[in-house]
Amino acid sequence: MAPLELHEKVLVSPDFLQTTHGEIACTECHGGNDVAADMNQAHSGIRADPTFPDATATCGQCHEEEARLAKTSLHYTLATYKPMVHQRADQAANQIKMLNQGMDNHCYGCHASCGECHVSRPNSAKGGFISGHNFNKTPDQTNQCTACHGSRVGNEFTGTTGSGDAHYTKHDMDCMACHSTRDLHGDGKSDHRDRYDVEGLSSCQDCHELDDKIEQHAIHGEKLSCYVCHAQPYANCYGCHVGLDDKGLAFYKNPDEEELFRIGRNPAPSPKRPEEWILVRRVPSVQTSFEFYGKDLLSNFDQLNNWKYASPHNIQRKTTQNRECNNCHGNEELFLTEDKVKPEMRKANKGVIVSKGMIPEKQEDAEPKKKTKKKSSYF
């Protein structure tokens, strides 16, 4: 994503003024003073983003449902962050307070408002109009979605790491082919466990039925998640640390990243995700992530597993592991065995760790079948 010059970020295109939204006075949405010629006077009291934290006043009179549901969208609330991190925290009130200070400084800038999906680049990526203030129906994958979901989803999807996702590279599908208003506009729930807990989140089965003519599909049925066979190695980060530098500016450090592929056990099969075998990813946070804000803030780090359900956006029909049965069967390297988990975290990851006895055995008679191609008649 090429950086924008400061003036480009705020240059309103004349054609915007002819649209439904552009005909509304600037001040209706942004406040400020539209008769003042001096910038500072004109800007006094403006709301740079009139759609955050609440879009009801600005958009709600015409888009009532969108404005109401936004309050239940994780893009607005980031509601899973604190409950999740707090489970790993020292529960003493002053410790929680210091931890919250750290989280408030570093985590809550990454929200997406109506404007950040329909009008401009997200503020966390330094803002700026996508198309001269026009309100676009369809968000822009590069300037909006992967401006935030870039280092993992974006890189894997477009092939910056690995060979990309066939949906994108071969079939020209972008984020919006699978993600729509159904998941992105909020689902009306207020108790999301995590981001996979969103009703209407995309699913492979929305579009594909398991085709049993394919031998591997027929044998394994729904015991394995699609990703186990169709994804490529994906980003695993660890060692994420946050703090403030000597100028008081927020920084983060996330120096350790590895492309890994790890098959684990599904610790909590559910009707939506019934499979027994899933991919797991190591999460970036560690016990010392918030150390800048206080000692031992995450003293209960091992209350939760740090290898978690993963859904890499790098789907391919043929992958290294599904090319031949024994690329997977008997291939211990692919599985999250105990030795690949730090000793102090083994207990917390018990539910996802694969014991050696569980790894499917080598298939003796599974040499690649020599296809005896029937000679087809040309006539």
Place this chain on the structure above:
Amino acid sequence: MHSRTKISLLLVAVLLLAATSALASQCVNCHTDVEKLKAIAKTIIKPVGSAETAGKG
């Protein structure tokens, strides 16, 4: 109506329209004027991120 009156009425209307859309909003004036925005941009110190940030987000 004489055609001359018609024309002057039209003129008044056009002038009024121009006046309301141009004068009533200094916001529009400035935010559609590239040169002016460029000039102002030069005077604004760009916010910088911390130089200590390292690794991927």
